[in-house]
Amino acid sequence: MSRFSKTLIALLVAGAATSAMAFDRYQGIGRPATTAEVKAWDIDVRPDFVGLPKGSGNVDRGIELWETHCASCHGVFGESNEVFTPIVGGTTLKDIETGRVEALVTGSSPQRTTLMKVPTVSTLFDYIQRAMPWTAPKSLSPDDVYAILAYLLNLGEIVPADYVLSDENIREVQERMPNRNGMTTDHGMWPGASAAKGGIGNGGKPDVKNVACMKDCKKEVEIVSALPDYAQDAHGNLAEQNRPVGQTRGKQTGAPSEPAGDGKQSAAAATLALANEKGCMACHGVANKIIGPGYNEIAQKYQGQADAEAKLIAKVKNGGQGTWGAIPMPPQGHVADEDIKRLVEWILEGAKAQ
């Protein structure tokens, strides 16, 4: 009885009033969860909307939230292919009627967007609520999630621009999801009971059949694909990705890399690691633009400016927009001041890896 404070025990007893714990077999292990604890973690929303919180949000509010929290990765219209694959695009009003995305049948869309694939609107609510925004997951209120989702649905012409999405009308939206009839579970790759027995799929029957032929299995061998020349070096020097002894050696492709240092991490390498850890590299490359400018471009732009460091520290901290285009940089409140300073100094010194 020593593990819990008296207060906690009292809380637990209150929470578990319904039944004696069936924990007799393993005495002293585990405890009942309190109602508040379950509420704090049980945030999932199912296709039948079990778990959906009450609330509402309109498209206009969605735009505001989107521009602050989402546009930097997904683009202002959810169309960006820079950081993640696009969310919006490739669906038509006809798809909304039929519930089948025609571009998936014809192959006419260059890429599959989220709205082309997702059959269930609950999936979007659930995921935005649990995992977004990228660097501050679970920070959105239910009303925020409704608003952001309303904006996304509006971009896909699933709801009008004056729509207020809520727990009360989300079922109507489900009936307009463009790919709501686009899924099949008629396959043998569900490891549980078949659909006929209350589960999913055909009970494990494979869709492809081969036989173990051993001799003269075919007349000739046709090679239908090989690695194109331009891709030979794309994965670095393969000689350095193989063991220096054994049955084989790796093939020399591209230039040998620089010899490794003494194994100690330099200050520059540590700052690069910090940039990775803080999510900076999601939007900025060392030598290339991703969604925001490359560090090389920043260093070049601010070269010789005495107030560059202070200016950039403020931009990282509070966010900014306009210097490098329309997509804003969100405020980086999760990064400590001294880390921001270190990162900015490192960027201005050329963002070296070593």
Add this chain to the structure above:
Amino acid sequence: MANIDTRPGRVRPAPENFLTDEQIAAVKDGRRDFLRKAFVTASAAMAVPAVARAAGEGDPAILNLPPWSTSLGQPVAANPYGMPSKYERGLQRRESPGLTRVGGSSVAFTPLQGLFGIITPSGLHFERHHQGWHDVDPSKHRLMINGLVKTNAVFTMDDIMRLPSVSRIHFIECGANTGMEWGNVAVPTVQYSHGMISCSEFTGVPLKEILDMCGADYKKGRFVLAEGADGSSMTRTIPMELIESGEVLVAYGMNGEMLRPENGYPLRLVVPGVQGVSWVKWLRRIEVGDKPWATKDEAVHYVDLMPDGLHRQYTSIQECKSVITTPSGGQLLLDKGFYNISGMAWSGRGKVTRVDVSTDGGINWRQARLETPVLSKAVTRFNIDWVWDGKPAILQSRAADETGYVQPSYGQLRKVRGTKSIYHNNAIQSWKVVESGEVSNVQVL
């Protein structure tokens, strides 16, 4: 000489007390000259110039004693946590350039081209994260069970590690392994074509034990939701039948130590035979329910696009598959002559029963040796003798499992599933060998 026990089998003083004061005194008294002579002889051997011995007499690696034979090595615990030899540094987890643009939602592939046997070293286990990884404080980690159970419950790591444990060897393969190769050859080596598979010994508690404790409603609750504690709080639906089989584990151990942070420290779900995305890392919650959840990774990703434009949803089993790892793409054979073709085979439906190998692109096949152990839903290592005559060859392996399923060819697989599925590509892999000894990735229907 005082206190040195010289009887056979007696333990000598440990190196840090290599010579006692008395022994040092004894040496000073009478044996100094002997020691000095020995040292001089050793130094002289080291000083012999390499060229003097190399010409014609034999292998300089034998004739010229190397430093490791002629000098003192490093003490114990020089590396408190042991690391691979510096000569092995080429074998690392690597990303495939251009595959993803965000490191927090990306893949690092296991260097299968250099691995032996069936166990993946923990530091080389492939990585796939959905919103970055954290090193979770185990004293603050909790597992909650809720939903269709009599008692919603919370377990600490202390609780879970007190329960009776089991240790089992299983493979984990990402559903998108070999996904880049559905339509055509895209990558040069087996690391990138097949490196989203690893195999480890996992230690933990059958989830069924924990659900039993909580009084799960097995009649209504035929589905389970697993949820992670990371930013993405990744969720997947698992069938209750698998949990009832006792195979699904709530695991904290991997290859004898705790899970690595990149692999879900301190707690992950182990779902044998099922694609990696269901092996939820940093596992924080299990909910028992009466319907599947259609989570993001069941409705937007991990859905397989078929030629008719429909997506297959809830495809989870990793079907029987194999690949030759040596020789493999991007490698060079040293010379004509004997080689041990070696590879890995596995099936999400049970044990591998046979692997056949072809060196002529699939016209004729020979049965390979399966090395022990052969375990259900684990990697099985196969080997087969091959004498390379210096002529072009195409190496293939084809595995079969205990359900009678035989790994399909690209032609057979594409006929049913097309080329845009991304997930669940288990086609027969071909490696082309040319006269120069160079091995490359090709596809044969």
